[in-house]
Amino acid sequence: MTAMRLASSIGRRSVDLVGLAGRSVIFLAESLSCGWLPPLRLKRIGDQIAFIGAKSVPIILLTGLFTGMVLGLQVYHNLGKFGSSGLLGSVVALSIIRELGPVLSALMVAGRAGSSITAEIGIMRITEQMSALEMMAVNPVKYVITPKLYASLVAMPILTVFFNLAGILGGYVVGVWWLGVDGHAFFSETARSVALSDIMGGLLKSVVFGLAVSWACCLIGYTAVPTTEGVTRATTRAVVVSSVAVLVLDYLLTSLLL
Amino acid sequence: MIRVENLTKSFNGLAATDGLTCCFERNRISVILGGSGSGKSTLLKLLSGLEKPDSGKVFFDDQELTAMSRKELYAARKKMGMLFQGSALFNYLNVFENIAFPLREHTRLAEPVVKTVVKMKLELVGLRGIEGLMPSQLSGGMAKRIGLARAIAMDPKVVFYDEPTSGLDPISAGVISKLILDFNRALGVTSIVVSHDIHSSLKIADRVFILFHGKLVAEGTPQEIMQSGDPRVVQFISGEPEGPIPFSRTDKDYFEDIMIP
Numbered sequence: 001m002t003a004m005r006l007a008s009s010i011g012r013r014s015v016d017l018v019g020l021a022g023r024s025v026i027f028l029a030e031s032l033s034c035g036w037l038p039p040l041r042l043k044r045i046g047d048q049i050a051f052i053g054a055k056s057v058p059i060i061l062l063t064g065l066f067t068g069m070v071l072g073l074q075v076y077h078n079l080g081k082f083g084s085s086g087l088l089g090s091v092v093a094l095s096i097i098r099e100l101g102p103v104l105s106a107l108m109v110a111g112r113a114g115s116s117i118t119a120e121i122g123i124m125r126i127t128e129q130m131s132a133l134e135m136m137a138v139n140p141v142k143y144v145i146t147p148k149l150y151a152s153l154v155a156m157p158i159l160t161v162f163f164n165l166a167g168i169l170g171g172y173v174v175g176v177w178w179l180g181v182d183g184h185a186f187f188s189e190t191a192r193s194v195a196l197s198d199i200m201g202g203l204l205k206s207v208v209f210g211l212a213v214s215w216a217c218c219l220i221g222y223t224a225v226p227t228t229e230g231v232t233r234a235t236t237r238a239v240v241v242s243s244v245a246v247l248v249l250d251y252l253l254t255s256l257l258l
Numbered sequence: 259m260i261r262v263e264n265l266t267k268s269f270n271g272l273a274a275t276d277g278l279t280c281c282f283e284r285n286r287i288s289v290i291l292g293g294s295g296s297g298k299s300t301l302l303k304l305l306s307g308l309e310k311p312d313s314g315k316v317f318f319d320d321q322e323l324t325a326m327s328r329k330e331l332y333a334a335r336k337k338m339g340m341l342f343q344g345s346a347l348f349n350y351l352n353v354f355e356n357i358a359f360p361l362r363e364h365t366r367l368a369e370p371v372v373k374t375v376v377k378m379k380l381e382l383v384g385l386r387g388i389e390g391l392m393p394s395q396l397s398g399g400m401a402k403r404i405g406l407a408r409a410i411a412m413d414p415k416v417v418f419y420d421e422p423t424s425g426l427d428p429i430s431a432g433v434i435s436k437l438i439l440d441f442n443r444a445l446g447v448t449s450i451v452v453s454h455d456i457h458s459s460l461k462i463a464d465r466v467f468i469l470f471h472g473k474l475v476a477e478g479t480p481q482e483i484m485q486s487g488d489p490r491v492v493q494f495i496s497g498e499p500e501g502p503i504p505f506s507r508t509d510k511d512y513f514e515d516i517m518i519p
Contacts, residue, residue, distance in 0.1 A: 131308055132346035135339070136360045136412075137332040 027222070028149075028215050034139065035146040044147035045154075052113040052148070052214070053155030057162060059108055064163035067100055068092060068170025075171075076179050089186035090193035092171030093164075097194060097202045101164040103250050106209035109156065110242040114217040117148055118238035121221030122231035145218045149211065156210025157203045164202070201257045208253060209246050216242040259284040259416060259448045260305055265314035267300055267472075274300035276472035278314070282465075287442050287449040289459040291494065292469035298452045299343075301469065302418050305450065306338055307331050319415075336364060339409030339417040343424065345401040347393040347408070353380075354389035357408045364412065379407040383437060399430030406437055410447070417441065419451040423458045431455070435462050456495055460484070468494060 035041075071092045079087055121144060124130050133140040168190070175181040217238040224234035265278040274297040282288040282305075292298040303309040305316060307323050316323040318334055326334065347356050357376045361367055367375070380386045383403040393401060402422065409417055419438060423431035439462045441447045453459045460466065460480040468476040468483070468491055476483060476491045483491060493501035 127344055127349070128342045128346040129348055131303075132340070132342060132348075134308060135306060135335060136363065137335040138360075138363055139328075139332075 024215070024219055027219050031141050031145045031149055031218070034142045035150055037142075041143065041147055044143065045150050048147045048151030049155050052109065052117075052151050053159060056109055056112055056155070056159055059112060060105055060159045060163050061166045063104055063108055064096075064101070064166030065170040065173075067104060067163075068096060068167035068172075069174045070170075071095060071100075071167070072171040072174030072179070076175060076181070086182065086185045087189055088175045088181050089168075089171065089188075089190040092175070093168050093190040093194050094198060096167035096171075097164050097198050099202075099250070099254070101160045101167060102202050102205035102209055103246060105160045105163045105206060106156065106213055106246040107243055109152070109159065109210070110213045110217070110239055110246065113152075114213050114242050115235050115239050117214065117217040118221035118224070118235045119231060121145070121218060122224040122226070122234050125222070125224065125226045126228070126231060141222075145222065148218055149214050152210040152214035153207060156213075157206045160202065160206035201253075204257075205250065205253050208249055212245045212249055213242040216245055259319065260450065261317040262305070263315045263317075265301075265304060265311050265316065267297075267304060267309065267311045269300075273297070273472045275304065275311070278472065278474055280467060280474055280477065282448070282450050284448050285442070285446050286464040287438065287451065287462050288465045288467065289451045289453060289463035290467045290469060291453060291456065291459060293454060293494070296469045297472035298454075298469050299420060300472075302340075302420055302450070302452045306340060306418055307335070336412060337415045339412065339414035341402065341405050341409050341417065341419045341422055343421045345393070345398075345405035347396075347401060347405060349393050351393075352389065353385075353391050353393070353396070353404050356393070356404060357411050360408065360411045375411070376407075379411055382410070382440075383407045384433070397430075399426050399433065402426065402430070402434055403437070406434070410441060410445075413445070414447065416448045416450065419449065419453075421453055421455075422451060423453065423455045431458055435459075438462055470494075 072088060075088050075091045079091070121130075124140075124144065130140045130144070133143055172183070172186055176183040176186050220234045220238040220241065221231075224230045260282040262281075263279050265275050266273065267275045276297075278301065290298045290301060300309065304311050305318075305323075307316070307318075307326070311324060314324075319337070321330075321334065323331070323334060347353075348359065351359065354376055357379055358372050361372050361375060376389070377386060380389070383406055385400060385403055385407070388396075388400070393404070396404060406422075422434045422438065426434065435458045438449055438451065442449050442462075451459060451463070460483070463480050466476075466478060466480055466483045467474060470490055476486055476488055478486070484495070486492065490502045492498075
């Protein structure tokens with residue numbers, strides 16, 4: 001009897017999961033495709049780039065700087081054991097450009113912009129603003145969701161570049177100014193070891209993460225239970241789901257890119 | 259103007275509308291009355307196409323709303339306006355931009371013309387001069403009036419009102435009732451009002467529909483409704499807690515229910 005119940009609950013869960021996956025993909029496909037029909041709503045996309053992108057720049061620079069600084073310290077103390085602290089620049093730059101830049105930028109955006117995307121969409125549903133758009137013959141998905149998705153596709157790689165620059169600067173500050181690594185060696189080592197494919201791979205990751213974060217946050221906000229409690233839960237869930245998605249996708253993409 | 263045939267819609271097995279058939283006439287104020295949970299808000303969503311029925315049909319201007327593509331539905335929506343219960347103003351836009359929103363979306367009017375039209379709509383609701391305020395700075399009654407100005411911005415043929423007077427003080431409620439009446443009499447707007455506020459709505463109604471558990475229990479002019487002998491109507495109008503519409507939501511015997519087996 002318990003076995004039967006277990007089997008049926010596993011079955012129901014699986015069917016639910018497949019249904020959810022299907023609905024999520026349809027949601028993404030619909031929201032992305034309707035962006036290509038007029039009106040293009042470039043102003044809405046611009047506003048969202050400003051919100052998701054430009055307003056995240058300070059926090060991205062700050063986290064980038066400290067990540068680079070801590071990497072500089074760790075690498076110096078560990079490479080120093082092998083007497084090869086000259087490699088500091090290239091190790092810091094490579095770890096940031098390949099991994100930490102895209103991943104940490106995406107996590108920061110998930111926390112800062114993602115949560116507010118979910119909350120905004122959820123509140124628009126509670127207060128019937130979504131229905132109001134619908135009643136005014138404006139497609140709410142196209143007006144609210146689509147610009148956020150495209151904006152994050154644009155904003156995330158740019159933010160990642162900012163993170164990378166701040167990170168390398170942080171490594172430079174710690175390594176060269178405080179720990180006495182040769183400044184010329186820092187940059188020549190970095191330039192020698194970082195290939196274009198590293199940069200492109202990192203940017204590709206950031207585009208994928210940008211889409212994943214905004215997709216998850218928009219979908220969770222759009223399907224939130226339209227109550228105060230529902231939106232609160234959805235906001236928490238959006239940050240958790242999008243952060244986990246970023247880390248899982250990072251593993252998958254790294255194993256493909258290497 | 260709007261006709262529904264055998265309309266059924268249920269949520270989680272509970273019928274919100276149950277085989278409803280009725281007709282809302284052109285240029286009239288039709289008031290749909292019913293208690294909470296009687297299915298009247300759902301009916302409004304079905305009439306405007308915000309929800310799709312499980313079965314049955316809705317006709318808007320003799321076109322079947324329930325069979326329309328998204329494009330056709332949006333074309334029909336340009337002839338509709340809706341005043342939402344919570345006003346549903348866009349909270350990131352100020353009063354002016356809220357009312358200008360449908361104009362900017364659907365017309366190519368020059369900015370000075372948009373400005374004039376917005377001022378005219380604000381004058382209609384008696385709130386000219388607050389264009390720059392944000393929705394969060396408005397009182398409930400003012401927000402309703404701005405919502406109303408936005409609903410009629412495109413000069414719709416039909417306006418749906420979802421609980422227009424609920425949660426308002428008597429004077430604000432009176433203002434909204436007067437505006438509904440004005441728009442109907444002066445602009446010929448077909449009005450469909452969902453409400454549980456009997457006194458406000460009987461004053462403005464041309465025709466009253468009383469809903470109970472998703473079914474139409476009475477229909478007529480306000481006089482006919484007031485003089486109705488139907489015990490369900492009498493109970494609703496006098497607000498008796500007990501009657502044919504039971505106080506308790508369950509049919510199960512109380513004694514049996516609390517007995518320890």
